[in-house]
Amino acid sequence: MSASAGQPLLKVRDLKVHFRTGSKGPFRKPTFVHAVDGVSFDVPKGTTFGIVGESGSGKSTTALAIMRLAPITGGTIDLAGARLSEAEGNELLALRRKAQIIFQDPYSSLSPRMRAGAIVREPLDLMDVGAPEDRDRRVADLFGKVGLRAEQQALFPHQFSGGQRQRIGVARALASQPDLIVCDEPVSALDVAIQAQILNLLRALQREFELTYLFISHDLAVVQYICDEIAVMYLGEIVEQADRISLFKRPLHPYTWALLSAVPSAASKRRGRRRVSLEGDPPSPIDLPPGCRFAGRCPFAEDICRAEAPARREIFPKHWVSCHRVGDDGVPPHRTVPLSNGPAEP
């Protein structure tokens, strides 16, 4: 999984997705949901970029915008050197061959009236991939690649288990030989024992085809396992971004730190540690507070946090954070709070 030098495969700059909401009328002031609000990142070819966050953080909307399935309010998306965010018509169709998506729920993302083989074949026909006479062989080949038997093409989705259905979803995504696969919570709906099968499959396919993944998840353990670089999103913004080693070794943003401490774990090293309790729920992405969006729940917030939005800073090489309270020397505000015992008060 070596990152090839030069241009990244996917380049996202200042991406914004705002949805208008509330009752519409000529005299009403429009309100907007700032689902994604100025997100930038690069994904080198052959690597996995993770976006992690809670519900409402904008992680799935970011994924949908990159698939051009959500309206883009501002910013740019470049895929393999082409301006994906502004492509229309045939150009967009051609670019869509290069980017495919695997959805969360294998029960609702496969048509119940189509046979498994037809589901995988459909993108080949729609996008006119390869010669028509070769497509049957290609579908059979894809079934083998994802660990299904070729004769299972004749079955309908309800005849498969959840894990097998997700394998069909993976085969469909692979069909057009894309460079980028967006994985939107691909294992969240699966039983624990089945998750490992799909994660191992995704890693094996990545090595074989030099695939690039954008991996969306709320599960930090899964993200740590599968991603090379990770962005933590909160209310439409990336608050921290780093490689998988640095992020978990020295989380800088208090939100990342609180998220990590909240994950229940069976690992002996983490047992018995203190959970950091964040008060309340994330605020609504409609009426965003001025200043840092996390300030209302942050145990370390000061006046400046409520007044001024923090700038993104590179604290360690390729480890960025947007937080006023992190020192330039890399000392986070939670540095002095022990996680093993005692209350988590600052």
Place this chain on the structure above:
Amino acid sequence: MPAADDSSTLLEVRNLQVDFRTRHGIAHVLDGIEFSLSKGEILGIVGESGCGKSMTALAIMGLIPSPPGKVAGGEIVYRGENLLKASKERMRRIRGNRISMIFQEPMTALNPVFTVGDQIAESIVLHQGLTRRAALDRAVELLREVHIPAPERRIGEYPHQLSGGMRQRIMIAIALACEPDILIADEPTTALDVTVQAQVFDLLLELQQDRDMAIVMITHDMGVIAEMTGRVLVMYAGRIIETAAVDDLLQNPQHPYTRGLIACVPQLSDEPEAERAALMEIPGVVPPLTELGVGCAFEPRCGFRMPVCVQSRPSPVAAGAGHSAACWLMEEGDRP
């Protein structure tokens, strides 16, 4: 976790059998379930979907849908009384009063057309005979206890006005309204964000300690088991295949299925390794319960299968104090 002494035993389940009639024949959804629950204990039940975790909870609550389901045998003894022999009227007095349950999906478990105050008061009026006004006052108190801000205002609101975490707190408040001895929590935080899950766990632990209430925690997440429970039952295909104190189970799992459940999930680490090994997989899926043979139900998925595993079903064998597992490898003496 010390062995439960008899005086503190609240609930004892003995050889519980539950059958469901299906198109494909009789399914033994619970087969010989045995465990006991002591005052103030947190017991975990873990396994994949379809293993019988929720069915065990429903059986204790007397809520097995019948037909197609049927309790075919065994006893559920609560404070000396066999609940399986209790009348419907008697069960109504126990359910929601002495034994309460919270469900996975707080969105669907609450009634959308009643205020949360009314839904909490309902059970207080029914079980404790208070007037509606007194019950609503008690509801405000309960909301305060589950840390809901501005409870006087909240009791007049409807479920859709609340966040997921708030709704689960309302569910907990309803379950606690009559100060139950036992709270059964069926995947109570699966639908919640991880920071909200942490809040709900803190609340449950606080309530368990303050009230000496026993909790049965049903989950598929070994992390939740590790953080919340004292003793654990591992279920597979309607049977208990391993039981142990939580630390013993995590450090010294005996059954290949338990080992698989622990190893197949990536573990969050503060110092992730640069090299990542493939995750351990449990191949295949839980078999249909109508198609179980005479052998061990886990045999088709097991990496340690032996000829004996197909021929007959293993019985629980002791593997230390309070630890037992049902696997032929235990009998052979050479463990996986």
